[in-house]
Amino acid sequence: YGDHRDLHLSIRRQRQMCIRDSNRSDMLEKASTADTDILVPDMEDSVPDNEKSNARSLISEKLETLSGKNQSIVPRVNALDTGLTFDDIHAVVNSKTYGISVGKIESSWDIKEVSKILSQIESEKSVELGSTKIIAWIESASAIVNVNSIASASDRMLGIAFGGEDFTNDMGIQRSETGIEILYPRSVVAVAAKAAGITAIDTPYVNFRDNDGLEQEIKSVLPLGFKAKFAIHPGQLQSINNLFSPSEEAIEYAKKVIEVFEEAERNGSGATSLDGKMIDVPVVKRARNLLELANRMSQS
Numbered sequence: 001y002g003d004h005r006d007l008h009l010s011i012r013r014q015r016q017m018c019i020r021d022s023n024r025s026d027m028l029e030k031a032s033t034a035d036t037d038i039l040v041p042d043m044e045d046s047v048p049d050n051e052k053s054n055a056r057s058l059i060s061e062k063l064e065t066l067s068g069k070n071q072s073i074v075p076r077v078n079a080l081d082t083g084l085t086f087d088d089i090h091a092v093v094n095s096k097t098y099g100i101s102v103g104k105i106e107s108s109w110d111i112k113e114v115s116k117i118l119s120q121i122e123s124e125k126s127v128e129l130g131s132t133k134i135i136a137w138i139e140s141a142s143a144i145v146n147v148n149s150i151a152s153a154s155d156r157m158l159g160i161a162f163g164g165e166d167f168t169n170d171m172g173i174q175r176s177e178t179g180i181e182i183l184y185p186r187s188v189v190a191v192a193a194k195a196a197g198i199t200a201i202d203t204p205y206v207n208f209r210d211n212d213g214l215e216q217e218i219k220s221v222l223p224l225g226f227k228a229k230f231a232i233h234p235g236q237l238q239s240i241n242n243l244f245s246p247s248e249e250a251i252e253y254a255k256k257v258i259e260v261f262e263e264a265e266r267n268g269s270g271a272t273s274l275d276g277k278m279i280d281v282p283v284v285k286r287a288r289n290l291l292e293l294a295n296r297m298s299q300s
Helices: 025-031 051-067 083-093 110-124 141-145 149-153 164-171 180-196 210-226 234-243 250-265 280-300
Strands: 016-019 038-041 099-105 133-138 157-162 199-202 272-274 277-279
Touching: 051 083, 051 099, 051 250, 083 099, 083 110, 099 110, 110 133, 110 149, 133 164, 141 149, 141 180, 149 157, 149 199, 157 180, 164 180, 180 199, 180 210, 199 210, 210 234, 250 272, 250 277, 250 280, 277 280
Parallel strands: 016 038, 099 133, 133 157, 157 199
Antiparallel strands: 272 277
16 A cells, blocks of 8 residues: 655555456455555456456456546556566556556566567557556565666656565465565565665565454554555555555654754754664654654545
8 A cells, every 4th residue: 555656756655555456346346445546457366367357458448437536546467477567568568557566567668668569558548658667566575686777777667566475486485474485575675765766565464353463464564664565455545545654653753853852953963862872863754754644644
C-alpha cells in the first residue's frame, strides 16, 4: 500500500491494494471502493492460465471506471518470460493508467525491455512518453543479487516490491512466522530502493484473516526502511494505513525535538538532549522529515 504517484511527488499515505482474481468483474468493482490510493489489478499469479486473456480484457474495459475513484491504477502484468507481457501492457496502458507492476524481474535488462515496450505503446496510443511508471517485483535470488541495478535502471521506476512467497520458493526454503529467512533480502530491497530514490514495498501478508500477525509483520519491516505494503484483502487496509503513518505520539515527540534543538542553537550549541537522549542534526532531520510527511498526509 503506497501512494507514490511520481518519483518526485511526496508520499501522502503508504497504501496499495493488489486485486486478486482480476478475471472476475465483481472483484474489480469491490476493490474500487477500498480505502486505498493505488489499485493493482492482477493479471499474473492469481489468474489461471486459461483466464489470462479474460483478465486482460476485463481490466482494460474497467480502467475508466476504476480510475474514476480517485485512485491511481497500476496493473500487474505477467513476467517477460511468459510471452504475455506485451499484450498485457498494450491492453492496459492509456491516459488512465499511472503505471504497471511487473512480476519476476531478474535484472536491469528486464526493466529496459519493459521500458522499450512502454515507449512503443505510449507512442502508439498518444500517451505522454515516459509517463507510465514501473514497480518491479524482486522475487528470486538473482533479482536480489541484481537489485541495485534494477532499482536504478530507468527513470520510470516508481518502486521495487519484495515478493516473499516466490523468493522462498526460488531458494527452496519454507516461510516461517518469524520471517527470519527473508530478513536479508528484505533489507537489501529496502536499501536499494532508498539508494535509487524510489519506494520499497513489502510483500503481501498472505494470512489475510490474521490481523495481529499482519501488524506484527509491519512493525518488523518498518525499521528496515519499507514505506509501503501490498494488501490482498480490504480487511488489511486499516492496519497498513495506520502503521505506515506517523502516530500522534511520534508527531508530538518530533515537535519537541525541533523545539529543544532550536533553543539550543539560539544559545550557541549544536546539540542538546531530550528525555535523556542526545539531540543533534541527524535526529532533527528525522523529526522534520516526519513532520513534513504528516503535514502532506493531512492535506491529502
